Amino acid sequence: MTRQKRSHHKLKRAVAPYLYLSPSLLIIGLLMLLPMVTVIGYSFQNSAVLRRDPSFAGLKHYQAIFDDPVFWASLWHTLYFTCMSVIFHMTIGMAFALMLNSDRINPTLRNILRVLYILPWLFTAVIIAVIWRLLLEPNGVVNSILMQIGIIGSKVEWFSSPETALHAVTFANIWAGYPLFMVSLLAGLQGIPKDFYEAADIDGAKAYQKLIFITIPQLMPIIISISLLDFIWTMQVFPLIWITTGGGPIYSTEVLSTYTYKLAFSSYNLSQASASAVVILLISLGLTLFYIRYQKAR
Amino acid sequence: MRKRHTPKDRLITVALHVALAAGLFFAAFPIYWMLSSSFKSNTEIFALPPTILPKAFTLEAYAAILGDPVKLRFFFNSYFVAGAVTVLTVLIALLAAYGFSRFNFRGKGILNTIIISTQTIPPITLLIPFFGLVVSYGIFDTYVALILTYLVFTLPYAILLMTGYLNTLPRDLDEAVAVDGGSSWTALWRVIVPISLPGIVATSVYTFLLCWNEFLFALTLTKSTSMRTVPIGIQLLMGQHAFEWNQMMAMSVLGSLPLLLIYLVAQRYFLAGMTAGSVK
DSSP states (O other): OOHHHHHHHHHHHHHHHHOOOHHHHHHIIIIIIIIHHHHHHHBBBBBTTTSSOOOOOOTTTHHHHHHHHHHHHHHHHHHHHHHHHHHHHHHHHHHHHHHHTTTSSOOHHOOOHHHHGGGGGGGGGHHHHHHHHHHHHSSSHHHHHHHTTTTTTSSSOEEESTHHHHHHHHHHHHHHHHHHHHHHHHHHHHTOOOOHHHHHHHTTTHHHHHHIIIIIHHHHHHHHHHHHHHHHHHHHHOHHHHHTTTTSSTTTTTOOHHHHHHHHHSSSHHHHHHHHHHHOOOOOHHHHHHHHHHHOOO | OOSSSSSHHHHHHHHHHHHHHHHHHHHHHHHHHHHHTTSSOHHHHHHOOOSSSSSSSOOOOHHHHHTTTTHHHHHOOOOOOHHHHHHHHHHHHHHHHHHHOOOOOEEEEEEEEHHHHHHHOHHHHHHHHHHHHHHHTTTTTTTHHHHHHHHHHHHHHHHHHHHHHHSOTTHHHHHHHHHTTTOOHIIIIOOOOOOOOOHHHHHHHHHHHHHOOOOOHOOOOOGGGGGOHHHHHHHHHHHHHSOOOHHHHHHHHHHHHHHHHHHHHHHHHHHHHTTTTOOO
C-alpha cells in the first residue's frame, strides 16, 4: 500500500463509525432530545401548543402544580404504588426463583412451572387491566370466592370504592410484574458456584444460613439493578391505571402519569401539563443517574 | 451431604410442592379465567356460583370479533405498525451496533451512556411535544405518526441488544475481510449479518412486543376508529354501554396470541429481549 492509500484508509476508518451511528443519532436527537428541550420550553409558556405566539410565563405553571393538592396526592399514590410493587415483585420473584431452583422438584415439573410462572409477563397492560376488572367485578369470581370462605361479608367494589381502589390497582400491577425478577434471579442463581454451597455443607451450615450468607449476597447486584429499573418503569405506569380506574374514584388512584395526561388532554392545559411532565422527567433522570453510576461501579 | 428420606425432609418436600401449587394458582388463574370466560355466554360469566369450565361452550364471542371489519382493522393496524417499526428498528440498530462494537472513536462512552439513559425517559414527558409536532406537521391520526414515535422508544433497546450480541462475535472474522481489501461495509453484510441471525431475531421479537403493547401514543396520536390499534380497540369495546365481557375476553385472547406464540416457539430469544434492559 502506498502512503497516500494508507492515510485514505485511515480516514475512512475514522469516519466510518459516525456514519454507521448517524441514522440512530439523528432519530434520537430529533425525536427524543429535542422534544425534551421543547417540553421544558412549553412549561415556561402561556397556552403552549395552542397558540402560535405564546407569551413567557416564568415559573407560574410550576407554582400552579405545587399549589394543587391533587398533584401531591398523585405523587403520594405514585410512591405507594411503586414501592409496594417493587417490594412484592422482588419478594415473589425471589420466592419463585428459589423454589424452582430447588433440587427437590422433578426437572420436568420444574420446566413446566417455569413457563407457567412467567405467564403474567406475556400480557399487554391493557389486557391485564381488563382481566382484573373482570375478576374484581362486584359480581365477579374473586368476591364470590372470598364470600364463600367468609373473608368478606358483602360484595366489595374493589376498583370503585376509594378505600380499596389504590390497593387493587397495586395488586394487579404486582401480579403483572414479578416475572422480570424471577427470570433474572433464576439466571443469577445458576451463576453461583456450587463449591460455595459444598464448603458451607462441610462447615455444617443450615439452609437458612446458606440463603443469608451465600445466596442473597451473591444475588445482590442483580437485586439492586433490577429494583432500580423496576422502580423507574413502575413510576411511569399509565395504561393499567387508566383502564382499571382512570385515576378515580375521586382522585384516589390518581398517579403522576394520569394527572399529567388529564391536564393535557382533558383540560387542554398543555403548559401546566408540560410543567408536570418536566417534574416526572427530573425524578426519572435522578434515578437513572443513580442507576448508571451503580452499573459503572459494578 | 443432604440426608434424604427422613420424616422432616419429606415434610419439607411436601411443603415445597404445596407452595408451588399456590404459586401456580396465583400466576395462572387470572389467565385461565380470561380464556374460559371467552368461551362463555355473557350471562354465564356472572352466574352464581361461577362456573369454572364453560357450561355451554360457545364461540359466539370470537365470531362477533372476527366477523366485525372494524375490529379486524384494529388487528391489521397493530400488525402493520409493529411490523414496520420492527424492520426499521432492526436495520438502524444493526448499523449503530456495528459502529459501537467494531470501532473506537471519540465520544463513544458518552454516546453509549446517552443511549442507556434514554431507556428510562418517561413516555408521558415526550407525549406533549410529540402531540405538538405531529399536529403541526399534519401527520396526526396517521401510521407515520405512530411509526416515528414508536421508533424512538424501540431504538435504544435494540441498539443495546444488538451491540451486546455483536460483541460476542470474534473480530478475526471481519478482520479477514479487511485483509482481503474489503471495506467495513462489505464485512458487515457478508460476514456479520449472516452469523448475527440469533441476535437479529431476539431484537426483532422484543421490538415487536414493545410496539404491540404500546398504548399511550396510540391513544393520543390517533383519533379515527380506522387508525386504532388492538389495545385501544379493547378500551373502546369497554367504553360501550353494555359490558360485553365475553367479547372483551375473546379480543384479549386474540390480542395476546402473537406474544404467546413467539414465547412458545422462541422462548430463548424472547427472554433474551425481555431481560435486555436490565443486564448490561
